[in-house]
Amino acid sequence: MPGHDTQAVATELLGVAQSLRGFAYLAANGCKTVEEAIAYRENFSQREGMLIWPDFINFDTVLKADATAYASARALGLRAKIDEQIGWHKTLSNVGVNGVTGISADVFWDLRTRQPMRDC
Numbered sequence: 014m015p016g017h018d019t020q021a022v023a024t025e026l027l028g029v030a031q032s033l034r035g036f037a038y039l040a041a042n043g044c045k046t047v048e049e050a051i052a053y054r055e056n057f058s059q060r061e062g063m064l065i066w067p068d069f070i071n072f073d074t075v076l077k078a079d080a081t082a083y084a085s086a087r088a089l090g091l092r093a094k095i096d097e098q099i100g101w102h103k104t105l106s107n108v109g110v111n112g113v114t115g116i117s118a119d120v121f122w123d124l125r126t127r128q129p130m131r132d133c
Contacts, residue, residue, distance in 0.1 A: 015083035018042055020056055030061040038088040041066035047120060063088070067118035069110065082113055 018026070018040050026037040039057075041050040041064050050066040057064065065084045073080035087110050095103050 015040070015086035018085060020053075023057065023062070027057060027059040027062045031059060035061065036092075037062045038085040038092070039064050040068065040083065040085045045118065047118075067116050067120065069113040070115040070117055071113050079114065081117060084116075087113070 019042050023037070023039045023042070026039065029035070030037040039062050041053045044050040044053050044066055047066070050064070054064050065088055068084045069082040069087055070079050071082040072078070088105060091105055091108060091110060095105065095108060
């Protein structure tokens with residue numbers, strides 16, 4: 014439900030995913046910082062969901078400007094593409110996402126530090 018996946022909707026989707034042995038890609042709804050996204054994640058305990066933050070940015074040809082491209086929708090589409098072309102065993106990690114020009118929030122990460130991302 015890109016753009017509509019509030020905490021209540023995400024909770025229901027996770028219940029459906031569990032009963033169907035499925036998976037839900039969810040946005041960190043309303044989160045502006047990594048700290049908020051990490052705190053929001055505490056609302057969910059199900060393994061059948063992946064919380065995705067931040068969103069992508071792409072060029073909207075109608076608006077003729079950059080716009081939000083829901084990362085949860087892109088993740089779902091990428092999952093379908095990978096399943097079809099490679100197989101279910103391949104993760105989303107290190108796979109390019111077509112049509113995006115950036116992300117909606119700056120995120121710092123350093124492989125060489127032991128600090129959690131929220132402390133960087």
